[in-house]
Structure formats: C-alpha cells, structure tokens
Amino acid sequence: MGATALATLCTYTLLPQAPTLAQTGGLDVADLPQDAQMLLTAENLIYDNDLNTITAAGGVQIEYAGNSLVADRVVYDRRTSRVVARGRVQIIEQDGNKIFADEIDVTDDFRDGFVNALRIETVDKTYFAAESAERSRGQLTTFNNGVYTACEPCREKPGKPPIWQIKAQKIIWNGESKTVRFEGSRFEFFGMPIAYLPFFEVADPTVKRKSGFLIPGASYKKEMGVGVSVPYYFAFSPTYDLTVTGTYYTRQGFLGEAEWRQRFDNGQYSIKIAGIKQQEPEAWGANSVNGSETGRGMIGSKGQFRINPRWTFGWDVLAQTDKNFSRTYGIDGFSDTVQTSQLYLTGLDDRNFFDLRAYHFDIQEDVLDTSPNARNDKQPWVLPSFDYSYTPDEAVAGGELNFDVNVQNVYRDSLSQSIVNGDSTRIDGVEGLASRMTAEAEWKRSFVSTGGLVVTPILQARGDAIYTDYDATTVNGVTSFELNGTAVGSDVRSSYYRYMATAGLEARWPILFSTSSASHVLEPMAQIFLRPDAPYQDRLGIPNEDAQSLVFDATTLFERDKFSGYDRIEGGTRANVGIRYSGSFANGWTTQGLFGQSYHLAGANPYAQTDLVHAGAYSGLETDVSDFVGMIGIASPNGFAFSAGARFDEKTFDIRRTDLKTAATFGQLTTSLQYAYIEAQPLYGFEDDRQEVTGVAKVRFDENWSGFASGTYDIESQTLVKNNYGFSYGDECFIYSMTYSRSKNRDTQEVSQSFGFRISLRTIGDFGTSSGDLNTSF
Numbered sequence: 142m143g144a145t146a147l148a149t150l151c152t153y154t155l156l157p158q159a160p161t162l163a164q165t166g167g168l169d170v171a172d173l174p175q176d177a178q179m180l181l182t183a184e185n186l187i188y189d190n191d192l193n194t195i196t197a198a199g200g201v202q203i204e205y206a207g208n209s210l211v212a213d214r215v216v217y218d219r220r221t222s223r224v225v226a227r228g229r230v231q232i233i234e235q236d237g238n239k240i241f242a243d244e245i246d247v248t249d250d251f252r253d254g255f256v257n258a259l260r261i262e263t264v265d266k267t268y269f270a271a272e273s274a275e276r277s278r279g280q281l282t283t284f285n286n287g288v289y290t291a292c293e294p295c296r297e298k299p300g301k302p303p304i305w306q307i308k309a310q311k312i313i314w315n316g317e318s319k320t321v322r323f324e325g326s327r328f329e330f331f332g333m334p335i336a337y338l339p340f341f342e343v344a345d346p347t348v349k350r351k352s353g354f355l356i357p358g359a360s361y362k363k364e365m366g367v368g369v370s371v372p373y374y375f376a377f378s379p380t381y382d383l384t385v386t387g388t389y390y391t392r393q394g395f396l397g398e399a400e401w402r403q404r405f406d407n408g409q410y411s412i413k414i415a416g417i418k419q420q421e422p423e424a425w426g427a428n429s430v431n432g433s434e435t436g437r438g439m440i441g442s443k444g445q446f447r448i449n450p451r452w453t454f455g456w457d458v459l460a461q462t463d464k465n466f467s468r469t470y471g472i473d474g475f476s477d478t479v480q481t482s483q484l485y486l487t488g489l490d491d492r493n494f495f496d497l498r499a500y501h502f503d504i505q506e507d508v509l510d511t512s513p514n515a516r517n518d519k520q521p522w523v524l525p526s527f528d529y530s531y532t533p534d535e536a537v538a539g540g541e542l543n544f545d546v547n548v549q550n551v552y553r554d555s556l557s558q559s560i561v562n563g564d565s566t567r568i569d570g571v572e573g574l575a576s577r578m579t580a581e582a583e584w585k586r587s588f589v590s591t592g593g594l595v596v597t598p599i600l601q602a603r604g605d606a607i608y609t610d611y612d613a614t615t616v617n618g619v620t621s622f623e624l625n626g627t628a629v630g631s632d633v634r635s636s637y638y639r640y641m642a643t644a645g646l647e648a649r650w651p652i653l654f655s656t657s658s659a660s661h662v663l664e665p666m667a668q669i670f671l672r673p674d675a676p677y678q679d680r681l682g683i684p685n686e687d688a689q690s691l692v693f694d695a696t697t698l699f700e701r702d703k704f705s706g707y708d709r710i711e712g713g714t715r716a717n718v719g720i721r722y723s724g725s726f727a728n729g730w731t732t733q734g735l736f737g738q739s740y741h742l743a744g745a746n747p748y749a750q751t752d753l754v755h756a757g758a759y760s761g762l763e764t765d766v767s768d769f770v771g772m773i774g775i776a777s778p779n780g781f782a783f784s785a786g787a788r789f790d791e792k793t794f795d796i797r798r799t800d801l802k803t804a805a806t807f808g809q810l811t812t813s814l815q816y817a818y819i820e821a822q823p824l825y826g827f828e829d830d831r832q833e834v835t836g837v838a839k840v841r842f843d844e845n846w847s848g849f850a851s852g853t854y855d856i857e858s859q860t861l862v863k864n865n866y867g868f869s870y871g872d873e874c875f876i877y878s879m880t881y882s883r884s885k886n887r888d889t890q891e892v893s894q895s896f897g898f899r900i901s902l903r904t905i906g907d908f909g910t911s912s913g914d915l916n917t918s919f
Contacts, residue, residue: 178205179204180202180203180204181197181201181202181203182201182202182203183197183199183202183215184198185198192218193219194216194217194219195217195219196214196215196217197214197215198214199213199214201213203215207234207235208232210230210231210232211229211231212226212230213227214226214228215227221248223246224245225245225246226242226244226245227244228244230243230244237264238261238262238263239261239262239263240259240262241261242256242258244257245257255275255276256271256273257272258273259271259272259274266293266873266874267289267290267291268288268292268293269284269287269288270287271285271286271312281314281316282313282314283314284309284312284313284314285310285311286310287308287309287311288306288307288308288309289306289307289312290306290874291873291874291902291904292304292305292872292874292875302329302332303874304330304874304875306329307323307326307328308329309324309326309327310324310325310326311325312324319344319345319348319351320342320343320351320353321344321345322340322341323340323343324340325340326340350376351374351376352373352374352375352376353373355373355374356372356906356907356908357369357370357908358370358372358909360388360471363424364393364424364431365390365391365392365393366392367390368388368389368391368396369388369389370387370388371387372384372385373385380403382401382402383400383401384398384400384402385397385399392424393417393419393424394417394419397417398413398414400412400413407447407448408447408455409444410443410444411442411443411444412440412442413439413440413441413442413472413475414438414439414441415438415439415467415470415472416439417436419434419436419437422435428508428509429507429508429509430463430465430508430509430510431463431465431507433509434463436462437462438462438466439459439467439472441460441461442457442458443455443456443458444456451488451489452487452488453485456483456484457482459475459480459503461503464505464506465505465506467505478504478505478506479504481500481501482501483499485499491534492530492534495528495529496526496527496528497526497527498523498525498527499522499523500522500523502521503520504517505517516557518555519555519556519557519569519570520553520557521551521553521570522552522553523551524552525548525550526549526550527547527548527549528545528546529547530543530544530545530546532544539586540584540586541584541585541586542582543583543584544580544581545579545582546581547579547707548576548577548578548579549576549686549687549707550574550576551574551575551684552575553570555572556570556571556615557569557570559825566755566823567753567755567824567826569753571615571616572611572612572615573609573615574608574611575610575611575684575686576608576609577605577607577708578605580604581601581603582601582602582603584599584601585599585600593651593652594648594649594650595648595651596647597646597648598645598647599643599644599645599647599670599701600643600645601641601645601701602640602641602642603640603641604638604639604641605637605638605640606637606638607636607637607683607684608635608636609635609636609684610635611682634682637676637680638676639676639677640676641673641676641712642672643670644672645701646668646669647667647668647699648667649664650665651663658726659724659725659727661722662721662722662723662724663722664721665719665720666718666719666720667717667719668699668701668717669714669715669716669717669742670714670716672713672744673712673744674745675709675710675711675712679745681753683752685708685709685754685756687708688706688707688756689706689754690705691704691757691760692705692760693760693761693767694772694786694788694798695736695737695770695786696772696786698717698719698737698770699717699719699737703739709747709756711747712744712745712747713741713742713743713744713746713747714741714742715742716740716742717737717738718738718739719736719737719738721734721735722734722735729777729779730777730778731776732773732774732776734773734774735772736769736771738766738767738770738791739767740766741766746764746765748762749763755824755825758822758824758825759820759822759824759825761797766791768788769789769794770789771786771787772785779806780804780805781805781806782802782803783803783804784800784802784803785801785802786800787799798819798820799816799818800817801814801816802814802815809840809841809842810838810839810840811840812836812837812838814836815836816833816834817833817834818830818831818832819831829857830857832856833853833854833855834853834854834856835851835853837849837850838851844872845871846869848868849865849866849867850864850865851866852864852865860885860890861883861885862885863883865880865883866880867879873903875900875901876899876900876901877898877900879896879897879898880896880898881896882895882896883895
C-alpha cells in the first residue's frame with residue numbers, strides 16, 4: 142500500500158502542466174509509463190493511519206518518468222484524494238520546463254487544484270508568475286495577479302523589471318479551446334505602464350495555428366492619410382488557411398485584403414485579392430495614375446510544386462485594375478516597382494538544365510500612359526522563353542561537349558523608344574511579334590605541355606531561325622528614324638536564317654614565383670577566334686530584345702561572344718590578349734589582377750554595326766583595336782578589401798568607365814565606399830558624364846545597439862540623390878528599429894522622405910508604421 146500511495150503521490154505531484162501556458166492541458170495518468178521506476182529521497186517518511194495520510198518530509202526529492210520534484214514537505218491525503226507540496230517547491234518536467242511555488246494543492250485526478258506564489262520558466266524561454274493559480278473542471282486554469290514576459294530576468298539584478306511584460310488581474314487559460322485570455326491587463330516597458338487593455342485573447346503557445354485577430358498595424362502617406370490595419374486569421378485546417386485584413390485610411394477609405402494559402406506534400410500555393418473604392422482620388426494629383434481611378438483592385442497568385450527531385454513547376458502572376466495599385470497600397474508580395482509575372486517549369490540533373498517560362502513585366506509607375514516617360518504599356522509578353530543545356534557525362538574526343546538550345550517569342554503591344562529632348566535616340570522594341578530559335582554546340586579540350594603551357598582548342602557552331610511580324614503602321618511610322626542613313630521601315634523583313642561557325646584556340650602559361658613569405662602566379666593568356674561575318678548584322682530590322690546591355694570590362698575580355706544575349710552574334714576574326722596575376726602572402730593578404738585588350742583582325746566588326754538600340758556604341762569594342770580593360774583586387778584577413786576595374790581609351794589612355802570599391806572593418810565599425818564613372822553616351826540618352834559615390838557605414842555600439850547610415854551623391858549634378866540612416870536595438874525578446882530615408886530627383890529636384898519603425902515582441906508579434914512622401918518638393 143505504501144509503494145502504491147507513493148507512486149500516486151509522485152504521479153499527481155509531478156503534474157506541473159496544469160498551471161503552465163506552454164503545455165497542452167495537463168498530464169493524465171495514462172501518459173506516464175506504467176513500468177516507470179520512482180526514486181524518493183527524504184529525511185522522513187511518515188504514515189499516519191489516523192489521518193490516513195502519507196508524508197515525505199525534509200529535503201524531499203522525487204524522480205519519476207523523467208520528471209523531478211523538490212520540496213520541503215509532500216503530503217498525500219487518501220481521504221480527500223489531494224496531494225499537497227509545501228515549502229520551496231520546484232518541479233522540473235522531462236521537457237525542461239521549470240515550475241516554482243510556495244505551495245501546490247491538487248486533487249489526485251488533477252481536475253481541481255490551487256497553487257500559491259507561482260513562477261514558471263518554460264523551455265522556450267517564456268516566463269509566468271502569479272500570486273496564486275486555481276484549476277477547475279480539468280480544463281480551466283486561472284492565474285490571479287499574473288505576469289507574462291518572454292524576456293529573461295537580469296542575472297545581476299533579478300528584481301529589475303524586464304524590458305517588457307504584461308500584467309493582468311486575471312490570466313485565464315482554457316485547455317479545451319486552447320486560448321489564453323488577459324483581463325484587466327496593462328503593457329509595461331522597463332517597468333513603466335504604457336498601454337492598458339481591458340481584455341485581449343491569444344492562442345495557447347502550444348497551438349501552432351488558431352483562428353483569431355493578429356497584431357494590428359499602422360501606416361501613413363500624405364495622399365492616403367493615416368491607415369490602421371486589423372488582420373483576422375482563419376485556421377481552417379493544418380494544410381490551408383485564410384487571412385482577411387481590413388485597413389481604413391482617413392483620406393481614401395476602406396481597403397480590403399484576403400489571402401488564401403494551401404500546402405501539399407510536394408508544394409504550396411497562395412491567392413491574394415485586394416480592393417478599395419477611393420474616397421479622394423483627386424488627392425494624388427491630375428498627372429498621377431493613382432488619381433485616375435475610383436475603384437481599384439488586384440488579384441495575385443504564387444505557387445511552387447516539386448514534381449520530383451529534378452523537376453519544379455511554379456507561377457507568380459499579378460492582375461490589377463491599373464498599373465500601380467499594388468505598389469501604392471503596399472500589397473505584400475506584389476509591391477515591387479518591376480513586378481514580373483511568370484509561369485515556369487525547370488529541371489536540373491547534374492550538368493543538364495531545362496527551363497521553360499512565360500513572362501510579362503508590370504512597371505508599377507504613377508505617371509499616366511500619355512506621359513512620354515511612361516514605360517508600362519511598352520513592356521513585352523514573352524511567350525515562351527526556353528533554355529536547354531546538355532553536357533554528356535562521357536568525354537567526346539577527349540574533350541567536353543556542350544549543347545544549348547534557346548527559344549524566345551516576344552510580343553509587344555506598342556512601340557518602345559527612348560525619347561531625349563523630344564527626339565528618339567533608340568528603339569528598344571518594335572510593336573508586334575519577334576520569334577527566334579537558336580541551337581548551338583561547343584567542344585573544347587585542354588592540353589598541358591611539360592613546360593606548363595595550357596593549350597585549349599575550341600570549336601563552336603550555331604544556327605538561328607528568326608521570324609518577325611511587326612505592326613505595319615508602326616514600321617511605317619518609324620521610317621523617318623534613320624541610322625547611318627538607313628530608314629528602319631525599309632530594312633524590316635519577315636524571316637531571317639543565319640549560322641555561325643567558330644574555330645578558336647586559347648593558350649595560357651601560368652608561371653609560379655614563390656618565396657618564404659609569398660607566392661605569385663603570373664599567367665599570360667591569349668585567344669584567337671576565326672569565323673565569318675555575322676549574317677544580317679547590317680540590317681536594322683533584325684530583332685534585338687535580349688542583347689541590349691553590353692559592358693566590356695575585364696570580366697568579359699576572354700568571352701568567345703561578348704554580346705550579352707542570343708539576338709546579336711559576334712562575327713569576324715578576333716584575338717583577346719591579356720595577363721592575369723594572383724598572389725598570396727604569409728600574413729593572410731591576397732591580391733589578384735587582370736589587364737588586356739581585344740583586337741578585331743578580319744571581317745566586319747559586329748560592334749561597329751548599328752542596330753536599333755546602339756548595342757555596340759561606346760562599348761570600347763567598336764574600333765578594331767579595343768580599349769584597354771583591367772581590374773585589381775586586394776583583401777586582408779582582418780576585413781579590409783579593395784577592388785578597382787576600369788576601361789581606358791586605346792589611344793589616349795583616358796578613362797572611359799571605372800568602378801572602385803572598398804570595404805573595411807574596424808572593431809565594431811564596418812564601412813564600404815563605392816565610386817562609379819561612365820563617360821557620356823548621347824545615343825543612349827546620357828548627354829553628360831555620370832559620376833556617383835556611395836558610402837555605407839554600420840556600427841555596433843554594444844551587444845544590443847547598432848546603427849547605420851548610407852548615402853549616394855551625384856557628383857555631376859551635385860545632388861545628394863538619396864540617404865538613409867537609422868538605429869536598432871535587439872535582444873532575445875525585443876527588437877526595435879527606426880529608419881529615415883530621403884531621395885531627391887536629379888532633374889526636377891523633387892524631394893521625397895520616409896520614416897519607419899518596427900517593434901517586435903517575441904511570442905506576441907510585430908508592430909510597425911511607415912510614412913512616405915512627407916514632403917514632395919522643397
């Protein structure tokens with residue numbers, strides 16, 4: 142009988158789950174292993190047959206089923222079926238939670254009970270305290286004059302108030318509904334009350350998903366006014382849910398949002414809708430697309446599914462009533478300035494790659510479509526874009542063989558052209574359809590001589606089929622736009638078939654120099670590529686949609702084809718010559734560098750041939766002897782790094798383009814500085830040189846406090862284009878950050894400013910606000 146009573150005593154005394162919010166609702170007897178061994182240590186074990194009690198007294202320690210109890214005295218009353226532990230009671234659960242109390246008094250079925258001077262430390266570092274706690278009906282636990290926080294007590298000053306805590310007259314935990322209700326509560330910050338809430342309710346911390354209100358948010362923008370958002374979460378199932386958010390703006394009215402999310406074993410998807418009927422559309426101004434609509438809305442969806450370990454299918458699409466709704470109202474996930482809608486299927490297996498996509502680009506801009514600066518209606522549909530790359534696992538003739546296929550189908554609703562001073566400087570895209578299919582193969586093999594010379598022959602062949610169906614009205618409308626005396630309209634045809642075959646040879650001779658404290662590798666390098674002229678490279682009407690950006694620098698010096706895409710191809714005989722260097726030193730410093738030049742030896746220079754976008758202009762490759770390109774980099778083991786890249790005129794050695802970057806860490810301070818210079822490019826619409834310098838600094842004042850500042854300065858216009866600064870505090874339970882941003886238009890001198898802050902309370906949620914366009918001009 143004594144052993145049975147002690148087991149019962151231990152079982153029901155070691156049940157701390159009832160008063161802790163971190164548990165699921167109390168431990169039943171059935172939850173304990175039936176064959177668990179109990180270890181009881183006490184100075185005295187007293188059987189009182191008159192009172193029908195069993196008492197363990199004096200330094201009581203009980204270990205049972207991974208739980209432990211320490212108390213001065215533990216009594217089991219068999220008549221009332223109650224277990225009472227008194228005096229410095231401490232319980233440590235098998236999962237790590239700790240409960241401290243002066244007295245615990247519970248029934249042996251654990252349906253009812255009382256705890257005096259309760260304090261709880263959960264394994265996930267949350268803390269509860271109460272003058273007393275009562276449990277009734279086996280499901281309801283009430284904490285009287287309770288305190289909750291997720292901040293760890295100060296070790297040096299245990300009595301010091303935590304950063305934040307919630308004090309409540311009653312904290313009611315309902316084990317059946319899995320909710321925690323705070324009544325008569327106040328929020329304290331560093332011990333000072335800053336907010337009072339008559340009541341609020343949150344989900345039991347053990348509940349991962351539960352329907353209810355989420356943390357509200359606030360925002361401000363001059364044209365919209367003050368906005369207050371209240372989200373409500375519906376937890377319909379462990380695999381799908383719905384979040385509905387209502388936001389009221391003092392100037393524009395009510396904005397409704399809803400997001401449906403669903404997860405499967407192999408992926409997930411979401412659907413979001415939002416809409417508003419603007420009360421004051423005129424607040425945006427006559428020249429803003431935001432003010433041209435009263436009823437505005439959007440629908441967007443994202444999804445991704447893994448068909449198998451190699452194949453992935455997904456989408457990211459947006460449809461809205463106007464081109465700037467989602468960005469204006471900050472719809473999460475759809476507010477980027479350039480929103481790319483796409484549908485894709487990708488496959489990756491070792492070195493083989495498959496990618497099939499359909500694109501459409503939404504430029505979320507606030508200018509009207511009638512403005513010459515409007516870009517959205519000029520964006521193309523890409524239906525589809527296809528890439529396939531295959532590299533056999535086995536060597537072919539001792540070398541590596543690679544196959545690439547690219548298909549591109551571009552449709553544009555309207556002509557896209559760059560306008561500078563009222564004149565068209567380039568045609569970025571012609572209205573209508575442009576299709577291209579490209580297939581190419583490349584083989585290369587490296588031979589190493591006894592002297593260390595590395596020789597790599599390269600063979601490449603490709604073929605293209607191009608079809609165009611441009612709008613006749615548009616083509617005829619740009620016949621007056623001439624390049625080198627050739628009218629565009631008269632140079633457009635419906636189909637092109639072209640081929641290119643290349644034979645190349647690359648030679649490298651790495652030479653190692655080493656000392657006791659450093660090693661250096663000097664590597665002269667040369668390439669030559671023999672090929673015919675590129676077919677139709679003198680025709681203006683051939684599409685150029687994916688090769689419009691051309692930057693010639695040290696990183697592209699040894700590229701076989703320096704055009705950035707497939708639409709333009711390099712023809713003629715060309716040689717690339719340069720020297721590479723790398724060094725490492727015993728103190729941990731490393732250096733690297735490259736310098737070289739490219740030479741067009743025979744045939745028509747493709748970079749000197751003008752197309753609708755002037756792809757080769759100002760590239761440094763338009764002359765038979767190219768500009769010089771070079772780069773150098775230095776890095777130290779203590780966080781300092783510097784790199785410089787530049788392009789120099791082949792005759793005068795004047796700098797045509799340069800980028801300088803440096804970064805360093807000094808103790809708690811991290812800084813970086815970047816300078817960029819690009820010579821004037823009138824045909825691109827840049828009449829003047831461009832120079833910018835950008836600086837960033839981050840400093841950590843101590844373990845918790847940090848600050849940052851950044852700025853970009855336009856040297857040519859003497860304009861501080863943008864600057865940002867802010868600070869943040871973060872510890873294990875609380876994060877606060879504040880930021881300020883300012884930007885200024887180089888041309889109009891229009892200024893916009895924004896201010897934002899974020900407060901994050903662990904286990905409670907995030908709260909933040911932001912404001913934009915506080916001042917639109919100075």
